[in-house]
Amino acid sequence: MTSDAAALTTHGETHDATEHGAAGLGNPVLGMLLFITSEVMFFAGLFAAYFSIRASYQELVNGQLVHLWPPAQFADTLKALPFVITTSEGHTVLNVILPATLILIASSFTCQLGVNAIKRDDRTGFLRNFGVTLVLGILFLLLQAYDYTVLFGEGMGLGSTTFGTTYFTLTGFHGAHVFGGALMLAVVVYRGMAGQFSARHHDMVEATSLYWHFVDIVWILLFSVLYLLPGVKA
Amino acid sequence: MATTALHPAAPAVRGGLYEWLTTTDHKKIGMLYLVNSLVFFALGGILALVVRLELAQPGMQFIDEAFYNQAFTMHASFMLFLFIIPILAGFGNYAVPLQIGAPDMAFPRINALSFWLLPLGGALMASGFLASGGAAASGWTEYPPLSGPAYHGTGTDLWIMGLVLIGTSSILGAINFLVTIFRMRAPGMTLFRMPILSWTVLVTSVLVLMSTPVLTSALIMLFIDRNYGGHFFDPANGGNAVLYQNVFWFYSHPAVYIMVLPAMGIISEVLPVFSRKPLFGYKAFVFATVGIGALGFSVWAHHMFTTGQVFLPFFALMTFLIAVPTGVKMFNWIATLWRGKLVFSTPLLFAFGFLTMFLIGGLNGAFSAAVPVDFALHDTYWVVAHLHYVLFGGSVFGVFAGIYYWFPKMTGRMLNETLGKLQFVLMFVGFNMTFFPMHQLGLMGMPRRIADYASTAGWTELNTLATIGGFTIGLSMVPFLWNVMVSLRNGRIAGDDPWEGNTLEWATSSPPPPYNFDHLPEIRSERPVFDARHGRTATH
Numbered sequence: 001m002t003s004d005a006a007a008l009t010t011h012g013e014t015h016d017a018t019e020h021g022a023a024g025l026g027n028p029v030l031g032m033l034l035f036i037t038s039e040v041m042f043f044a045g046l047f048a049a050y051f052s053i054r055a056s057y058q059e060l061v062n063g064q065l066v067h068l069w070p071p072a073q074f075a076d077t078l079k080a081l082p083f084v085i086t087t088s089e090g091h092t093v094l095n096v097i098l099p100a101t102l103i104l105i106a107s108s109f110t111c112q113l114g115v116n117a118i119k120r121d122d123r124t125g126f127l128r129n130f131g132v133t134l135v136l137g138i139l140f141l142l143l144q145a146y147d148y149t150v151l152f153g154e155g156m157g158l159g160s161t162t163f164g165t166t167y168f169t170l171t172g173f174h175g176a177h178v179f180g181g182a183l184m185l186a187v188v189v190y191r192g193m194a195g196q197f198s199a200r201h202h203d204m205v206e207a208t209s210l211y212w213h214f215v216d217i218v219w220i221l222l223f224s225v226l227y228l229l230p231g232v233k234a
Numbered sequence: 235m236a237t238t239a240l241h242p243a244a245p246a247v248r249g250g251l252y253e254w255l256t257t258t259d260h261k262k263i264g265m266l267y268l269v270n271s272l273v274f275f276a277l278g279g280i281l282a283l284v285v286r287l288e289l290a291q292p293g294m295q296f297i298d299e300a301f302y303n304q305a306f307t308m309h310a311s312f313m314l315f316l317f318i319i320p321i322l323a324g325f326g327n328y329a330v331p332l333q334i335g336a337p338d339m340a341f342p343r344i345n346a347l348s349f350w351l352l353p354l355g356g357a358l359m360a361s362g363f364l365a366s367g368g369a370a371a372s373g374w375t376e377y378p379p380l381s382g383p384a385y386h387g388t389g390t391d392l393w394i395m396g397l398v399l400i401g402t403s404s405i406l407g408a409i410n411f412l413v414t415i416f417r418m419r420a421p422g423m424t425l426f427r428m429p430i431l432s433w434t435v436l437v438t439s440v441l442v443l444m445s446t447p448v449l450t451s452a453l454i455m456l457f458i459d460r461n462y463g464g465h466f467f468d469p470a471n472g473g474n475a476v477l478y479q480n481v482f483w484f485y486s487h488p489a490v491y492i493m494v495l496p497a498m499g500i501i502s503e504v505l506p507v508f509s510r511k512p513l514f515g516y517k518a519f520v521f522a523t524v525g526i527g528a529l530g531f532s533v534w535a536h537h538m539f540t541t542g543q544v545f546l547p548f549f550a551l552m553t554f555l556i557a558v559p560t561g562v563k564m565f566n567w568i569a570t571l572w573r574g575k576l577v578f579s580t581p582l583l584f585a586f587g588f589l590t591m592f593l594i595g596g597l598n599g600a601f602s603a604a605v606p607v608d609f610a611l612h613d614t615y616w617v618v619a620h621l622h623y624v625l626f627g628g629s630v631f632g633v634f635a636g637i638y639y640w641f642p643k644m645t646g647r648m649l650n651e652t653l654g655k656l657q658f659v660l661m662f663v664g665f666n667m668t669f670f671p672m673h674q675l676g677l678m679g680m681p682r683r684i685a686d687y688a689s690t691a692g693w694t695e696l697n698t699l700a701t702i703g704g705f706t707i708g709l710s711m712v713p714f715l716w717n718v719m720v721s722l723r724n725g726r727i728a729g730d731d732p733w734e735g736n737t738l739e740w741a742t743s744s745p746p747p748p749y750n751f752d753h754l755p756e757i758r759s760e761r762p763v764f765d766a767r768h769g770r771t772a773t774h
Contacts, residue, residue, distance in 0.1 A: 027340045027341070027413050027417055030412075030413050030416065030417065031340065031341060031344075031409050031410075031413050034408075034409040034412055034413065034443060035405075035409055037443055037444070038405045038408075038409070038443050038444075038446070038447045039447065040447075041443075041444050041445070041446075041447040041448050042447035042448070042450055042451050043451075044448065044451075045447065045448040045450075045451025045452060045481050045484070046451050046455075048480075048481065049451070049455060049466055049477055049481065052474055052477050052480075053466065053472065053473060053474055053477070056472075056474060057472045058472070059472075071472070157463070158458060158462045158463055158464050159462070159463030159464065159465070161465065161471060161472055162465045162466070162471060162472040162473055163472075165458065165459075165464040165465045165466055165473075166466075169454075169455065169458055169464065169466075173454075
């Protein structure tokens, strides 16, 4: 394609459509921004479902239908959110979601440091920061898996009322996106080790970092909504 | 670049089939889109004829109710998701890079992926017919609880998975179009010199990008409800069945514009060329297109008036407002024809088909936008008439205008005019015979999606008429297919510019070389080829 684009001439002027940095965003970066737009709309659909269901959730309490959230059966388990989970045996387990959140936020910073490094042509700094980002991303996924096992142990699942359905769908699809982002980071690191990126050529690095920031921002929203937004008691 | 390092010579010539399976050339991918879409048009058409055959007379003569439900569900699913949307994307794929003077799409390999997801998704959807319990059968809208875990077998799950793949194809295609249009226009090709088809593809791509992922989220929630014990749409466990309708129509109303805007773009290419005039009010047309796209996001709940769960005045008002930019376009087209030197070739006939039939589809749509009228007409055959006047009378006539218009560019040969006119007459007559009586059936109270009706209902004659019309539409495909087969081998040689076109695709050879252009004319207006032909440059 590059040679075709370069061959495209008008009145003798050579027009190189793919010359990097000639006019703003590179094609891959713009493509990623548009892809992120579509992802935003995907999560918007899920968030809309969550709020709609949460707002209309009702339960029978003392013979009366009342609005509450989370449902009564999980009220004890989740009463001390976001920092601890109270198990059915009465133990409080440190809820790993808060550290997981901090880890993901930190990974956004390391990711950006990596982008800044490659823009300076500092390949070592770029690789080190992207490597750290990848490790932090995997750590987040492990912590989320641990969180799931605790909740599964308490009998929570996709089928346990709309609370379980929305919680696991939203966090699950976010986790899947973290996984996808980690794959992209791994490819970038692999290609980076092969020396394929430089100050002049790093569109994929930038696109991947944009995606990683997006995944991080979705998580901040999810964390705020699922953990920090106060519940409604009967 | 000071020195242009030529890439190694073109790779060794690949064999015909291998080349078509692995191509990343936007023109070949565009044609693959067209062929694949026409295959699903045929399948969807056969299912439509099955439906019409069963409805011709009261009583169940040919199929049982269960298969009837699958037939109308899969008819609509094929026609909407695997015919109209992708065939318009196919025209976009073929024409947009040519029209803006680009060598290809921005991401040629993603472009190939977008295409190949379509036959895959289509096959998944269609494989429901082989599954126990048959294909999806709760209508193309797949509302829960009818589509919920309590009903139907694997067919609905296959339908969901297929549609997620098709949606992904649309999203990737939209990203590709947007980057191509924003980043790869030839020097001089400013946005306001861009051909109207490219503009409609641009707006359509924004709609796809913003709405299709929302459909994906609805489908995934439905899938979780069906297979993993979720309760999103299950009122018995705190879910909300109308939620599905909201999320679904948040996609599927903009999808109506996804299905008609590029067809408007096609006839906006055809009308100026065949009336030998520039498009009347180019900028007004562009702004009307953008306006339809924007308003399209605020009307989804007019499909849900009767649920009692939506704010009626708002959605009725917004729906009526859409008539304004649409009306602007009607006047653009009529004023383009006005005092033009009309050349009655087949593309113009199909464009006339679009203009007249889409007008009816718009008017009967405005009726349904009035809440009290909609309460009476909701889910009757009136709605079936309305949507077919928009999507068949509008989009499909536009599609055939496009096929007759660009076939010479794609193949280097002209389609036969006599057969083309024969096809148009059969299709136009058959179409009106099928769908006009449905207005009356709807007003008489016949509900849609029923397999049978009482012989005393008074609906028999009109249904029989509609069935005869349906088979006439089917018959109109015979001259079309014959025309394509004969013209591919023996059609008159087209030359670069058989219609005296305005836009850049007519400035290169027919078919164009893989890299599209050896030389581009100067681009000083939205009609660069017209300018070059007449040796002057307009100042815009």
